[in-house]
Amino acid sequence: MEKTISVDYTINEAQVLLEIIDIAVRARGLAAAEAGLVLTRKIEPKLRAALPVPEEAPKSESFESHIIKP
Helix, strand or coil: CCCCCCCCCCHHHHHHHHHHHHHHHHHHCHHHHHHHHHHHHHHHHHHHHHCCCCCCCCCCCCHHHHCCCC
16 A cells, blocks of 8 residues: 655645646646546545535525516
């Protein structure tokens, strides 16, 4: 089994790291795609878990009651 390391990033640092991976993949193309995908799949779930859950927008009144039917 390969040895692993653990590195802590702030949410902002993790987002920037994903952007850097995206730029590298775009610059190198398929040569970097597999490595970029592996790293992204490790980072994204942890980033999503760390981000606050977005609040649902309040439900507005339905417009149906204001529609005049012929």
